[in-house]
Amino acid sequence: MNIEHCTILLVEDNPDDVLLMQRAFRKANLSNPLQVVDDGEKAVAYLGGQKPYEDRDRHPTPVLVLLDLKLPRFSGLEVLEWVRTKEGLNRLPIVVLTSSADSGDVNTAYDLGANSYLVKPVGFDALFDMVKILQPYWLIMNQKPVLTNG
Amino acid sequence: MSITFKYSAGYLVPVLLLAILAAAIYQGAEQFRASTLMEERSQQLVDEIQGLRADLIDDETSGRGYVITGNPVFLEPHLAATTNIPRRLITLESLTRDNPRQKERFQALRDLAEARMKYAQGVIDERRDAGFDAAANTVKTQQGKHLMDEARIIIAGMVADEAATLQRQHTATAVLFAWRKRGSIIGTLATVAIIAIIGIVLTRNISRRTGNLLNATRALGAGDLDYRVEPEGNDELTDLGRAINLMAEQLKEHKDAVDSFAYTVSHDLRAPLRAMQGFSQALVEDCGPQLNAQGLDYANRIVAATKRMEALIQDLLAYSRIGRTQMEIRPVALDAIVEDAVSSLSATIGDAHAAIKIEKPLPAVLGYRPIVQQVIANLITNAVKFVKPETMPEIRIYAEPRGATVRLWVEDNGIGINPEHHQRIFKVFERLHGAESYPGTGIGLAIVRKAIERMGGQAGLESALGQGSRFWIELPQGATA
Numbered sequence: 271m272n273i274e275h276c277t278i279l280l281v282e283d284n285p286d287d288v289l290l291m292q293r294a295f296r297k298a299n300l301s302n303p304l305q306v307v308d309d310g311e312k313a314v315a316y317l318g319g320q321k322p323y324e325d326r327d328r329h330p331t332p333v334l335v336l337l338d339l340k341l342p343r344f345s346g347l348e349v350l351e352w353v354r355t356k357e358g359l360n361r362l363p364i365v366v367l368t369s370s371a372d373s374g375d376v377n378t379a380y381d382l383g384a385n386s387y388l389v390k391p392v393g394f395d396a397l398f399d400m401v402k403i404l405q406p407y408w409l410i411m412n413q414k415p416v417l418t419n420g
Numbered sequence: 421m422s423i424t425f426k427y428s429a430g431y432l433v434p435v436l437l438l439a440i441l442a443a444a445i446y447q448g449a450e451q452f453r454a455s456t457l458m459e460e461r462s463q464q465l466v467d468e469i470q471g472l473r474a475d476l477i478d479d480e481t482s483g484r485g486y487v488i489t490g491n492p493v494f495l496e497p498h499l500a501a502t503t504n505i506p507r508r509l510i511t512l513e514s515l516t517r518d519n520p521r522q523k524e525r526f527q528a529l530r531d532l533a534e535a536r537m538k539y540a541q542g543v544i545d546e547r548r549d550a551g552f553d554a555a556a557n558t559v560k561t562q563q564g565k566h567l568m569d570e571a572r573i574i575i576a577g578m579v580a581d582e583a584a585t586l587q588r589q590h591t592a593t594a595v596l597f598a599w600r601k602r603g604s605i606i607g608t609l610a611t612v613a614i615i616a617i618i619g620i621v622l623t624r625n626i627s628r629r630t631g632n633l634l635n636a637t638r639a640l641g642a643g644d645l646d647y648r649v650e651p652e653g654n655d656e657l658t659d660l661g662r663a664i665n666l667m668a669e670q671l672k673e674h675k676d677a678v679d680s681f682a683y684t685v686s687h688d689l690r691a692p693l694r695a696m697q698g699f700s701q702a703l704v705e706d707c708g709p710q711l712n713a714q715g716l717d718y719a720n721r722i723v724a725a726t727k728r729m730e731a732l733i734q735d736l737l738a739y740s741r742i743g744r745t746q747m748e749i750r751p752v753a754l755d756a757i758v759e760d761a762v763s764s765l766s767a768t769i770g771d772a773h774a775a776i777k778i779e780k781p782l783p784a785v786l787g788y789r790p791i792v793q794q795v796i797a798n799l800i801t802n803a804v805k806f807v808k809p810e811t812m813p814e815i816r817i818y819a820e821p822r823g824a825t826v827r828l829w830v831e832d833n834g835i836g837i838n839p840e841h842h843q844r845i846f847k848v849f850e851r852l853h854g855a856e857s858y859p860g861t862g863i864g865l866a867i868v869r870k871a872i873e874r875m876g877g878q879a880g881l882e883s884a885l886g887q888g889s890r891f892w893i894e895l896p897q898g899a900t901a
Contacts, residue, residue: 286695293702369690372682392694392730394701 276409279332280306281313281349282367283341290394291336294401302409305329310344313337314352317359331417332362334408337384339368339375347375347382354383361415363408423626423655430622434615441607448600455593462586465515465522466579472508472529473575475501476536480568483540487547487555498540505533519585522578529574536567629657636664643746645672675744682740685733693733697726728859735863738794739848742871747788749875751898754782754828757789758817761796765804774804774813782819784898785826787875792895795871795879796828798864799891803832806858806889825877826897831890837883846879868893 282288288306295304307313313335316323323329335353339346346366353359365386366379376387388404391397479501485494509530516522543564547555632649639647645668649661700722708716758778762769769776785792803815816831837845837852844850846869851862872879872893883889 284691284695286698287691290694290698290702293698369694390690390694392690392697393727394698397698 276302277330277332278302278304278409279313279316279335280304281308281310281335281337281341281346282306283308283338287338287390290397291401294394294398295405297398298402298405300401300405302405303330305332309342310346310349312343313341313349314344317353317362318356331359333414335362335364336367336404337364339366339370339379347378350379350382350384358417362417363412363415365404365408421653421655423657426622426655430618433618434611437607437611437614441604441611444607445600445604448596448604451596452593452600455589455596459586459589459593461515462582462589465512466582466586468508468512468515469575469578469582472505472512472533473572475504475508476533476568476571479505479537479540480564483543483564484559486544487552487559490547490552495544498544502537502541505537509533522581525574525578525581529571529578532567532571532574536564536571539564539567625653626657629653629661633657633660633664636661636668640664640668640671642749643744645675678740678744682737682744685736685740689733690730693726693729697723697730700726728861732861732863735861735867739863739867739870742791742867742874745788745791747791747875749786749788751784752787752789752792753784753898754819754826755780757793758782758796758828761793761800764793765797765800768801768804772804772807772813774815776800776815776817779816779818782817782828783821783826785828785895786898787877787895791871791875795868795893796830798868799830799893802864802891803830803834803889805860806834806853807832808835821897822894824897825894827892827894829890829892831888833888836885836887836889837881838885839883842881842883 280288280291282291285308288308292304295302305316307316312323315321316329317331317335319326319329319331337346337349341349344352346368350364350366353362353364360383363385364383365388366384367388367390368375369390371389379387388400391400478497482494482496482498482501486492486498512526513530516526543555543558546558629652632652636647636649648665648668651658651661700719703711704716704719704723711719755778762776762778800815800817804813807813811833814833816829818829818831820827820829841852845852846865848866849862850866851860853860868891869879872895875895877893877895879891879893881889881891883891
C-alpha cells in the first residue's frame with residue numbers, strides 16, 4: 271500500500287485517547303501511518319502544508335481525518351468549516367470522533383460537511399471494534415475523491 | 421393607557437351620553453310646557469279683549485238708553501262695565517307686558533277706554549242734571565262714537581295679532597315636538613350602538629391579547645424558550661407580556677447553563693473515564709503475565725467500576741434530557757410503543773428468560789412518543805431485573821381506561837417493595853438494594869416520574885414485599901383513531 275494514499279490524521283488533544291487509539295490500531299494490525307496533531311490550529315497547518323508540516327514526504331496529505339470537536343485554539347467545527355471552504359481539500363473525508371452525543375453538535379457537524387459522526391466509545395473493546403470497522407470502510411471500500419493540491 | 425382607564429372610559433362615555441340624552445329630553449319637556457303656557461296666555465289675552473269690547477259696548481248702549489228715557493234702570497250695564505273695565509285693563513296690562521307691539525296697542529286702547537268711560541259718565545251726569553236736550557246735544561257731537569270706533573279698530577288689530585301669534589306658536593311647538601321625538605329616538609339608538617361598539621372593541625382587544633399571552637406561556641411551558649410575546653399597546657397586558665419575555669429570557673439562561681453542564685458531564689467527565697477503562701484493560705491484557713491474581717482482581721474491579729460510572733453518566737444525561745427536551749404532545753398508540761419498548765430490550769429479556777404478556781388492544785394516550793417509550797422500557801427493565809434469583813420473570817402489561825385518562829399497568833412476579841419505600845423509589849439515586857444483588861444507578865424510576873409529570877400525567881405503584889409489583893403510569897387519553 272502506497273504510504274501517500276493511506277495516511278490517517280488524528281486531531282485529538284487528549285494524550286490518553288491518542289495512546290488508546292494507537293494501541294487499538296496496533297492491536298488491529300493496521301499498518302496505516304497515524305499522524306497526530308493536538309489542536310485545531312495545528313490541524314489547519316498540517317492540512318494546509320504550512321510549517322512545520324510543509325514536507326509532504328514526512329507529513330503526507332491524509333486520506334481520512336479523525337476529528338475531535340472540543341480542541342484548544344480552533345474547535346473541530348472551525349477546522350471542518352475551514353477544510354470545506356479550502357479549494358483542493360474540500361472533498362477530504364472527515365469523520366468526527368468526539369465524546370459529545372449532543373444532537374446540536376451532530377447536526378452542526380453534518381451541516382458543515384462532516385462525512386460521518388462517531389462518539390468515542392467507553393471501553394477498549396468498543397474502541398477496538400470501531401477501529402476494525404473504520405479502517406476497511408474508509409480506506410479500502412470507500413472510493414476516494416481527488417484532492418487537487420496534494 | 422391602562423386597562424382600568426380604558427374600561428372606566430368605556431363605561432363613562434355611555435353614561436355621559438345617557439346623561440346628555442336625559443337632559444335633552446327634560447329640556448324638551450320644559451320647552452313644551454313653556455309653549456303651552458304661552459298659548460294659554462294668548463288665549464286669555466284674546467278672551468279679555470273680547471270681554472273689554474263687550475263691556476265698552478254695554479257701557480255705550482246703557483248710556484244711550486238712559487239719555488233717551490231718563491230711566492235709571494238702564495244704567496245697570498253701565499255700572500257693571502264701570503267695575504269690569506278697570507279690572508280687565510289691569511289684567512291686559514300684565515298679559516301684554518312681554519310683547520312690545522301689543523303693549524303699545526294696549527296703551528292706546530287703555531287711553532281710549534278710559535276716555536270712553538269718562539265721556540259716558542259725562543253724558544249720564546248731563547242727562548240727570550241738565551235734562552234730555554243738553555245730553556242729546558253732547559251725543560250729537562259723535563265724540564263717543566269716534567272713541568268707540570277707534571277702540572274697535574285697535575281691538576280687532578290686537579285680536580288678529582294674537583291669533584297669528586297663537587298659530588305661529590302652535591306650528592313651532594309641533595315642529596319642535598317632532599324634532600325632539602326624532603332626536604331622542606336617534607340619541608337612544610346611537611347610545612346603545614356606542615355602548616355595544618365600545619364593549620365589543622374592548623373585549624375583543626383584551627381577549628385577543630390574553631390569548632396571545634396564553635399561547636406564549638403554553639409555548640414556554642412546552643419548552644420553546646425562544647418564544648416571545650410581541651409587544652403591543654401600553655397597559656397592564658403589555659407589562660405582563662414584557663414580564664413573560666423577561667421570564668423566558670431567565671429560563672433560557674438557566675437552560676443554557678444546564679445544557680453546558682450536561683455537555684461538560686458528557687464530554688469532560690467521560691474523557692478520564694475512557695482513559696481509566698482503556699488503560700486498566702490494557703494493563704490486564706499487556707501486562708497480565710507480570711501481575712499476580714490479586715493484581716488482576718484489582719484491575720478487573722477498576723474496569724467494572726468504570727462501567728458502572730459510564731452507566732451512571734448515561735442515566736444522568738437521560739434524566740437531565742427529560743427536563744430539557746421540547747415535547748410535542750400528540751396522540752400515540754400504546755400498542756406500538758409497548759411493542760417497540762419490548763423489542764428494544766430483547767437482549768435483556770432473552771438473557772433473563774422473561775415471559776412478557778401484552779393484553780392488546782391498548783388504547784392511545786397523549787404524550788411524546790420517544791419519552792413514553794423510554795418510560796415503558798424503564799418499567800419493563802425493572803420488572804425483569806428485580807426477581808429472586810432462579811425465578812423466571814413473568815410480566816403482564818395491560819391498560820385501564822379511567823375516564824379522561826388511561827392507566828397502563830406493568831405487573832411483575834418480582835421481589836415486591838415494602839409500602840414504606842413507595843414514594844422514595846421515584847427520587848433520583850434512591851436504591852433499595854446493594855450493587856451486588858441488583859445493580860443499577862437509581863435513576864430509572866426518577867426518569868419515569870419526571871417524564872410522565874412533564875407530559876401531564878402521574879406514575880405510581882401497588883406492591884408489598886414478596887408479592888410482586890404493579891407499576892402504573894397514567895396519561896391523558898388520546899383520540900381513538
